[in-house]
């Protein structure tokens with residue numbers, strides 16, 4: 119079990135409580151907790167998570183606090199964030 123630091127943030131993914139260091143992106147926080155995918159492609163249902171890590175591929179879309187299709191690699195994790203497997207198909211931020 120890892121030691122908690124004063125700068126750790128508490129968040130959840132699909133209802134599961136998790137912890138990550140302050141300053142993490144949403145993608146980084148998920149990967150750090152062993153989560154590698156959080157949405158499915160629209161045609162074949164392939165699992166997707168972080169790919170480019172710089173905001174250009176839109177593979178990492180996730181739902182954050184009810185906001186749909188947020189790029190996990192760009193969004194800073196905040197205390198109490200509720201992350202959910204994305205209902206987006208990956209065709210863009212409004213998809």
Ligand code: FES
Pocket residue numbers: 167168169170171172173174175176177178179189190191192
């Ligand atoms: S991983 Fe490519 S946009 Fe986030």
